[in-house]
Amino acid sequence: MPAETILNIQNLNKTYKSAGRTLTVLDDINFSISTGSTNAIVGPSGSGKTTLLGLCAGLDSASSGIVELNGIGLSNLGEDKRAQVRNQYVGFIFQNFQLLPTLTALENVMVPLELRGEKNIKARSQDLLDKVGLADRGHHYPAQLSGGEQQRVSLARAFSNSPKILFADEPTGNLDAETSEKVVKLIFDLNREAGTTLVLVTHDLELAAKTHRIIKIKGGKLVSDEKTCNE
Template structure:
């Protein structure tokens, strides 16, 4: 299978108070299309930074990132934004819905950004899939946390991404709601054949992916296939 994500010797250093702080160091891995992977590690280990670099939200200080064969390193922020719009979907711990837009409008935004027309029915269908067909005209503040995350899921899949990045997608939800969201993520992922990368503290959630990348102190300490991978393989 072709690789969708290829990181080689990626490092990230920040300047802080006149000193340089290395958050990621020599991280390399390749992820194949359609695969699922969890990035786990203690707080401050560099998980979120790694996710940001892999998704093209930031530029690596060293090394290279290829997303769907596109080298992100030399691209400007606007060029990377275009790549994200074409190929990437996001789910965040704190949902990150635009508070001034209704649920339906939030789902429509990625498609509108592409200049696509007649997208309302597609967005509505996605909301139906996540069980919020009748809440499309509600604003985020009028929805519960679980509902907001479901809108966020519908939005993430609206542009039919090749790869989905999820940052602690259940971190702000109670156990019951978390389970339902996780089911939804994996169902939609399977259905669309999307690659999934998620950052989590939750080992149970991590174990549902095909591969677990453990990092500590900015370095990969283990990269294991899970039982799911073995079963899938």
């Protein structure tokens, strides 16, 4: 039975106007991602991989082309509707963690659930913090946590709304090797446990190699799309 597609990208283009010139950042990108798979988007700096992630996750709108997330065409949705889609289906992990500085670790994890108006939020969020090994740091503010701890809170937050797809932008980019290893293990463990689709953007080929599939981008074009031996 063919795997169900969660993300479908067709003829995707993104251009910016800068100083009267049109700058093409993404040029005719096509690929699709099946539910439950793990995928890496790799490429040199400035190749357009972060822009691609932003478009796939509905953080930005394409200049042309189709982005379908869980069967929903994002291209024609306004920002507020895309926000609802993100809240329901998407989880994020960022290179610089992006925790809300005025909220405690626990509150940061609670926000996506609160937005959905769910029940039993505190206990569920506390469970997630337990899973990432921060059970006793829930009342700390981000500034009181180390980089690795912040990224683990970010991970707990990303899984809090049980996303169908998780987008990770250089999740280990700001961490040392040892911490990186722990965080990567957590990402893959939680992903497997929750059955979430993972799309990660990275420079790190070693990390990319841990996924099922590697999509290479260069100069805004898709230059290769290969399955790994993890498939």
